[in-house]
Amino acid sequence: VILRRVLIANRGEIAVRVMRTCRRLGIETVLTVTQADADAVPARLADKTIEITSYLDVDAVVAAAAAARADAIHPGYGFLSENPRLARACEAAGIVFIGPGADVLEAAGDKLTARGHAAAAGLPVLAGGLAEAAGAEALAERIGYPVLVKAAGGGGGRGLRVVRDPGELAGAVAVGSAEAQAAFGDARVYLERYVSPARHVEVQLLGDGENVIHLGDRDCSVQRRYQKLIEEAPAPRLGETLRVGLRAAAVAFGLHLKYQGMGTVEFLVDPERSAFWFLEMNARIQVEHPVTEAVTGLDLVAEQIAVAEGRGLRLSQASVRQDGHAIECRINAEDPAARFRPSPGTVTSAVFPAGPGIRVDTHIQAGSAVPPQYDSLLAKLVVAGGSRAEALDRLRGALARCEIGGVATTLPVHAALAADDEFAAGGVGTEYLALWLELQTRLVRDKSG
Amino acid sequence: MDLNPLTNEDVADILALLDSLPYDELDLQTPRFRLTLRRAPGGWTQSTQVLSAPERLATTAMSHRGAPDHGDVTLPSSAAGAGEGGNAADEAEDAELVAVRAPLPGTFYRAPRPGAAPFVEVGSRVEADTVVGIVETMKLMNSVHAGVAGVVAGFCVANAEFAAQGAALLRIRAGQ
Numbered sequence: 001v002i003l004r005r006v007l008i009a010n011r012g013e014i015a016v017r018v019m020r021t022c023r024r025l026g027i028e029t030v031l032t033v034t035q036a037d038a039d040a041v042p043a044r045l046a047d048k049t050i051e052i053t054s055y056l057d058v059d060a061v062v063a064a065a066a067a068a069r070a071d072a073i074h075p076g077y078g079f080l081s082e083n084p085r086l087a088r089a090c091e092a093a094g095i096v097f098i099g100p101g102a103d104v105l106e107a108a109g110d111k112l113t114a115r116g117h118a119a120a121a122g123l124p125v126l127a128g129g130l131a132e133a134a135g136a137e138a139l140a141e142r143i144g145y146p147v148l149v150k151a152a153g154g155g156g157g158r159g160l161r162v163v164r165d166p167g168e169l170a171g172a173v174a175v176g177s178a179e180a181q182a183a184f185g186d187a188r189v190y191l192e193r194y195v196s197p198a199r200h201v202e203v204q205l206l207g208d209g210e211n212v213i214h215l216g217d218r219d220c221s222v223q224r225r226y227q228k229l230i231e232e233a234p235a236p237r238l239g240e241t242l243r244v245g246l247r248a249a250a251v252a253f254g255l256h257l258k259y260q261g262m263g264t265v266e267f268l269v270d271p272e273r274s275a276f277w278f279l280e281m282n283a284r285i286q287v288e289h290p291v292t293e294a295v296t297g298l299d300l301v302a303e304q305i306a307v308a309e310g311r312g313l314r315l316s317q318a319s320v321r322q323d324g325h326a327i328e329c330r331i332n333a334e335d336p337a338a339r340f341r342p343s344p345g346t347v348t349s350a351v352f353p354a355g356p357g358i359r360v361d362t363h364i365q366a367g368s369a370v371p372p373q374y375d376s377l378l379a380k381l382v383v384a385g386g387s388r389a390e391a392l393d394r395l396r397g398a399l400a401r402c403e404i405g406g407v408a409t410t411l412p413v414h415a416a417l418a419a420d421d422e423f424a425a426g427g428v429g430t431e432y433l434a435l436w437l438e439l440q441t442r443l444v445r446d447k448s449g
Numbered sequence: 450m451d452l453n454p455l456t457n458e459d460v461a462d463i464l465a466l467l468d469s470l471p472y473d474e475l476d477l478q479t480p481r482f483r484l485t486l487r488r489a490p491g492g493w494t495q496s497t498q499v500l501s502a503p504e505r506l507a508t509t510a511m512s513h514r515g516a517p518d519h520g521d522v523t524l525p526s527s528a529a530g531a532g533e534g535g536n537a538a539d540e541a542e543d544a545e546l547v548a549v550r551a552p553l554p555g556t557f558y559r560a561p562r563p564g565a566a567p568f569v570e571v572g573s574r575v576e577a578d579t580v581v582g583i584v585e586t587m588k589l590m591n592s593v594h595a596g597v598a599g600v601v602a603g604f605c606v607a608n609a610e611f612a613a614q615g616a617a618l619l620r621i622r623a624g625q
Contacts, residue, residue: 024456030506038505043503044500044502045499045501048505049503049505050505067506174561174565175590178583178590181562181563182585182588182590183588187563341552341553342589344586344587351487351494352495352496353494353495354460354464354486354494354495355464355492359457365496365497365498365499367498372554372555372586372587372611373556373587397491400490400491401489401491401493
């Protein structure tokens with residue numbers, strides 16, 4: 001198949017990102033938009049738009065693709081990107097789904113099933129299981145506190161909660177379940193052993209159903225409430241043994257699933273003990289894919305499309321090169337001065353840095369609405385350099401030239417982190433950002449008191 | 450910036466040219482976009498304005514569900530979000546009725562998940578720290594606390610409806 005027209009069933013920066021590759025490849029784009037997004041930048045950049053009431057409505061998305069006579073659907077990330085029902089509906093309608101098949105989506109998208117597959121493929125897995133109202137307490141006792149409550153229906157850190165005290169378990173399961181239902185349409189949550197300190201390292205996979213290769217690793221340890229804020233490639237100060245082990249484990253998992261398309265295997269890493277555990281697989285393009293693109297020189301969306309066209313892998317493991325270092329900052333409409341509360345509104349100005357080694361993926365411009373019903377990502381600032389030190393240096397300069405008005409953003413936090421010695425040293429753990437934020441709050445309080 | 454009219458590479462090429470010229474600013478406008486490049490301390494800045502209008506495909510028989518999805522709600526037009534039932538209560542002058550307001554703009558949920566029992570009903574006795582609902586903003590669940598002890602007198606916003614920031618969600622008759 002040669003794809004000539006693709007329906008992009010998403011919004012925000014990833015919709016713009018997918019359009020960029022489509023345009024380069026001579027593929028026409030049709031974008032689904034809700035009323036809130038009908039005049040947004042992605043709608044203005046698409047060749048055509050088609051209105052739907054919800055990005056989560058499988059039937060509406062497939063009907064839109066049929067109405068637009070699209071050859072394929074690119075689901076982006078989030079929303080329906082890992083929804084097996086969409087993959088099946090596409091197949092039934094003769095539309096190419098740019099992503100893995102429904103079976104693989106079921107195996108990887110359901111985090112509990114994925115744990116089982118990981119164990120079967122020989123990957124280390126943390127103790128855990130499904131949290132059912134009745135058995136949750138007994139399960140947590142078996143695992144040992146603290147435990148982590150996680151959404152079974154999807155990743156992205158939604159519905160995650162640490163429970164340190166048995167008395168808090170029922171409440172955490174209930175609220176986690178509500179968040180999981182809202183984010184994924186699946187209220188099931190599971191419990192897992194909580195490891196801290198640890199790092200969050202992931203491996204980018206690309207497969208064609210038979211062959212699976214990796215495109216290197218990324219470190220996503222700088223997180224707040226399990227939401228990634230800064231990602232980099234490659235993972236700094238990992239050690240060669242651990243790095244080789246992680247990449248081999250990811251490829252083994254991909255081969256076990258006969259993985260087709262772009263996907264990411266996430267791991268929790270204890271660098272002290274040189275140990276790692278499988279966390280989950282994200283069967284889609286990821287928010288942080290540009291750092292991998294920056295160090296490999298590849299266009300990951302183009303590779304997704306090539307696999308979707310049934311052309312098989314165009315790359316061999318040996319042909320994938322990695323040079324230098326790249327760092328991505330997620331600029332979110334959240335107010336760091338008010339515990340990162342969402343800051344919807346209207347963007348009054350949007351000035352970004354430009355220059356060598358700098359890339360900004362965004363969907364906002366002066367006048368853009370930031371609607372309250374969608375996630376808060378405004379832009380991704382990606383910097384690359386020959387070394388991590390060079391990338392960091394470039395990041396500091398780039399952040400200083402970034403200015404977004406009208407809504408509160410995470411920019412000040414990025415600027416402060418880029419200047420922090422511990423972050424500069426590399427290899428911080430997942431608890432780093434929370435501790436750092438606590439310290440800042442205390443410093444402010446001491447100064448004013 | 451990777452807005453489609455110009456790719457990162459296009460901007461890089463323009464900057465390479467500008468670097469050799471004495472200008473501090475370039476303002477490029479076409480019917481489709483406007484690009485402003487400015488020399489700043491430490492490097493260049495860019496801002497883009499996409500000017501082209503969206504091109505809508507006319508559609509007819511679009512299939513969609515009756516109600517918007519949980520967590521992906523389209524904004525109701527103008528005042529519809531305030532909820533009809535709430536208006537009368539809004540205007541009622543009753544000193545003992547305390548409004549519980551939305552901390553953020555978002556979707557109001559009365560129960561922890563679809564199908565579950567609501568946190569509170571009309572007539573429920575609440576303490577200041579009782580959770581009376583959830584407001585979902587940008588995929589984050591924000592618990593709403595009663596803020597005052599008393600009895601729930603009525604709801605101003607229906608379940609799964611959008612509430613503006615500061616909108617009254619429900620009212621509590623304070624005290625006994």
